[in-house]
Amino acid sequence: MAAKATKTIKHVLSYKDQHAPSFAATQDLFNRVAAFYFEVITAHEGVLDLSSKEALTALETLTHATKENPAPVLPLAEIAENIPAMFRRAAIHAALGSARSFSSLLKKWRAKKEKAQAKGKKFTQRPPVPPRTWNKSTTLYAGQWKDRRETSILLKLWTGTCWSWIRVRMTGRELPADVEMGSPSLIGRGNHWWLHTPIEKQFSRPPKIEKQVTTNTDTHICAVDLNLNEHLAVCTIQTVEGTILATRFIGGGRRIDGFRKKQLGRIARKRRKTGIIAFGEQDNADLWRKITHADEYISHLVSARIVQFAKDHGATLLVFEHLGNLKPQKGKYSRRGNSKRAFWMKGRIFKYAKYKAYNEGILTSRVSPRNTSRECARCHGLVARYEAGQPAEGYTYGAPLVLCQACGMRGNADRNASLVIGQRLIARYQKSTQEKPPTPLATERGTKVPGVVVSQDAKSKEGPSFRPAWHGDDNEHGTGAPHRRQKLSATEVVKVVGKPSAHLTYPCRKA
Numbered sequence: 001m002a003a004k005a006t007k008t009i010k011h012v013l014s015y016k017d018q019h020a021p022s023f024a025a026t027q028d029l030f031n032r033v034a035a036f037y038f039e040v041i042t043a044h045e046g047v048l049d050l051s052s053k054e055a056l057t058a059l060e061t062l063t064h065a066t067k068e069n070p071a072p073v074l075p076l077a078e079i080a081e082n083i084p085a086m087f088r089r090a091a092i093h094a095a096l097g098s099a100r101s102f103s104s105l106l107k108k109w110r111a112k113k114e115k116a117q118a119k120g121k122k123f124t125q126r127p128p129v130p131p132r133t134w135n136k137s138t139t140l141y142a143g144q145w146k147d148r149r150e151t152s153i154l155l156k157l158w159t160g161t162c163w164s165w166i167r168v169r170m171t172g173r174e175l176p177a178d179v180e181m182g183s184p185s186l187i188g189r190g191n192h193w194w195l196h197t198p199i200e201k202q203f204s205r206p207p208k209i210e211k212q213v214t215t216n217t218d219t220h221i222c223a224v225d226l227n228l229n230e231h232l233a234v235c236t237i238q239t240v241e242g243t244i245l246a247t248r249f250i251g252g253g254r255r256i257d258g259f260r261k262k263q264l265g266r267i268a269r270k271r272r273k274t275g276i277i278a279f280g281e282q283d284n285a286d287l288w289r290k291i292t293h294a295d296e297y298i299s300h301l302v303s304a305r306i307v308q309f310a311k312d313h314g315a316t317l318l319v320f321e322h323l324g325n326l327k328p329q330k331g332k333y334s335r336r337g338n339s340k341r342a343f344w345m346k347g348r349i350f351k352y353a354k355y356k357a358y359n360e361g362i363l364t365s366r367v368s369p370r371n372t373s374r375e376c377a378r379c380h381g382l383v384a385r386y387e388a389g390q391p392a393e394g395y396t397y398g399a400p401l402v403l404c405q406a407c408g409m410r411g412n413a414d415r416n417a418s419l420v421i422g423q424r425l426i427a428r429y430q431k432s433t434q435e436k437p438p439t440p441l442a443t444e445r446g447t448k449v450p451g452v453v454v455s456q457d458a459k460s461k462e463g464p465s466f467r468p469a470w471h472g473d474d475n476e477h478g479t480g481a482p483h484r485r486q487k488l489s490a491t492e493v494v495k496v497v498g499k500p501s502a503h504l505t506y507p508c509r510k511a
Helices: 016-043 045-051 052-063 085-118 211-216 253-274 285-313 331-361 413-435 490-497
Strands: 001-012 150-159 164-171 185-189 193-205 218-228 233-239 244-250 317-321 361-367 384-386 401-403 411-412
Touching: 001 331, 016 045, 016 052, 016 085, 016 150, 016 164, 016 185, 045 052, 045 085, 045 244, 052 085, 085 331, 211 317, 211 361, 211 413, 218 285, 218 331, 218 413, 233 285, 233 413, 244 285, 244 413, 253 331, 285 317, 285 331, 317 331, 317 413, 331 361, 401 413, 411 413
Parallel strands: 218 317, 317 361
Antiparallel strands: 001 164, 001 193, 150 164, 185 193, 218 233, 233 244, 384 401, 401 411
């Protein structure tokens, strides 16, 4: 079966100063049109029961004037004249997404309220509200851009009075050759505008983890131990049979730790001078931005190196510890804040490594972190962890060396923990297949006894399986492809979606 992996290529745009207002005007118009269609959908709730294609047809029939439909029920022309078709459809899909999200949240809230009232309990949760303001990024369908090159593109933008084609320069990564490109979006960041282009890569779906571990002895596993010391990650490649093939230490931990602690110390000193933090405003915004950007950069760098190491050695599985209950160390503000952000960076490394690995056809899993640093990878006994030059006894948290008194194993503590992590993934699936009894023959089966004598707890080791997000239809949001649509009159559309439930007001219109 084929699998898909999606990611976004980002380009910063360079343009003349006189064209800068056109980007803001285009986004403002896009949000006004999306707000208009959201109100139309709210008034005709039957639209939400239709498929995306049918909803698009119904909404255009209700709002767009044509030869067959010269007088629509709710004309879009009151918002703006001569809106391009692809621009209008992109706004419709944006409004549909927001309306369906709001409708889903409202149904869940009503269900919770009815359940609480049925039990006689007081229900104080506030209901969801529709969007008060609209700040969606403009999606550019096929008719809104053309002549895309490596360093430039032609964009159709609203200048405030008319639509104009403007060529802008792009700086960033090149688009890969073996991918399918989606519809780009205009993203505003401060005074600069970016072009985000989603790309989709198709590849053969890798087998499930259980199948790879239990049926293929040549499966290579890349086990990763994430740390807070100098080595941010220690990776080992091992086979299902236990052969250790390679090890890699990824450093840089002390450097990012020192940088982060220095910036947090500066923030603490500046706060101490004023003694006041303004309500609703971010203090020391530049320093916080430095910390965030440094953490993001290191997270992407380490995750990319992990995935590249796994790919170079033919690993098809990537396994981490499931770290979720880490608490910062006590001490000064800079110490506590530093350790807390170091824990957050661990989560970022796992998150980024997961999607990067999937793009390469590598599946990711997590195992229990209990005693991974205290267990011997050779005999599974308890180890002594100690500093260099100290006696090999006891357990010193964060020490680099380990010694197993039972089997004499001696080595790096983080490497030993990485080996244990990989072994736990193998043991999880091999144990489940060994303990599962064979299905008895029909002649050997006993009679069924009705009823349940004793309640049984669930024994699932993987937790609940969540259904992945479904992809849209072929000609749905992001494609801009033409499709055959059924033509309906305004009267027929009103019969399908119903009459407006309330008098409509349009705050998105200009006075």
